[in-house]
Amino acid sequence: ASQHRLWPEIDRISMEQLRYARLGVGEGGWQLFAEDGEMKMYKREEEVNGMVVDPLKACHVVRGVTGHEMCHYFFSPDVRMDWETTVEQMTVIETIADDTLVFLQVHKRIWPASQRDSLFWSHMRQVPDHNDRDGHDIWIVCNHSTENPGFPSNNGKCVRVSLTVCLVCQTFIDPPKEGVPITRDDITCKITYCSVVNPGGWAPASVLRAVYKREYPKFLKRFTAYVIDQCKDKPIMF
Ligand SMILES: O=S(=O)(CCO)c1ccc(-c2ccc(C3CCCC3)c([C@@H]3C[C@@H]3c3ccccn3)c2)cc1
Numbered sequence: 001a002s003q004h005r006l007w008p009e010i011d012r013i014s015m016e017q018l019r020y021a022r023l024g025v026g027e028g029g030w031q032l033f034a035e036d037g038e039m040k041m042y043k044r045e046e047e048v049n050g051m052v053v054d055p056l057k058a059c060h061v062v063r064g065v066t067g068h069e070m071c072h073y074f075f076s077p078d079v080r081m082d083w084e085t086t087v088e089q090m091t092v093i094e095t096i097a098d099d100t101l102v103f104l105q106v107h108k109r110i111w112p113a114s115q116r117d118s119l120f121w122s123h124m125r126q127v128p129d130h131n132d133r134d135g136h137d138i139w140i141v142c143n144h145s146t147e148n149p150g151f152p153s154n155n156g157k158c159v160r161v162s163l164t165v166c167l168v169c170q171t172f173i174d175p176p177k178e179g180v181p182i183t184r185d186d187i188t189c190k191i192t193y194c195s196v197v198n199p200g201g202w203a204p205a206s207v208l209r210a211v212y213k214r215e216y217p218k219f220l221k222r223f224t225a226y227v228i229d230q231c232k233d234k235p236i237m238f
Pocket of ligand 1: 084086087105107110113116118143161163165195197198199203211212215216219
């Protein structure tokens, strides 16, 4: 991947998003807008050219799965349609490396806005986490809009959104007694999901804010439940 023309951008944005995800929600005007057990969802109200682009930051703690497993299922095109219910079509239009793909997705239309599509690179990597006392690695998936002359935006019926998304996961293990193998009961995964989606064309602010408020909690709950269910009978992927 390192010789691909997009690599410098992929590397820079992935690391920027990792730092951004690890910033707390104490500063920066984040407002808590949804809570469900361990899941806390924050947003900032922002508009660009009159369009709602409210950044979102969700923090969650999931027991019984590792950060590697969370990122594996989030990244994998093979299972995307099993959990991503707001997408109508998904295509991998370029394979930059086994951990870096370019996706084209057509999203389900949200009335009265016109249908959207998204074209983005998706990169997964493990980041050694030196400054955390538990010393557990961090896994990240970063999705960021990109252009491709073969798939021009706003040509057909869809308005092209622009997005930057990251899923940052850190695994914590309660070590069982000496010599006792680790089970899923000893594992906890701390997740930070960040996203900024620019709708790409005008849509009523009230409608978009209602969509964001409804869809994001559903989205994260569904995804994490899917990973727990997929992993429960499988060997642990550390
Ligand atoms: O995490 S991902 O990378 C997973 C890969 O699929 C991702 C998540 C969400 C989106 C997304 C795309 C379009 C829209 C809107 C904008 C105007 C009309 C459609 C939204 C709005 C935020 C709301 C939303 C949130 C969650 C799920 C669906 N809808 C979100 C794209 C990628």
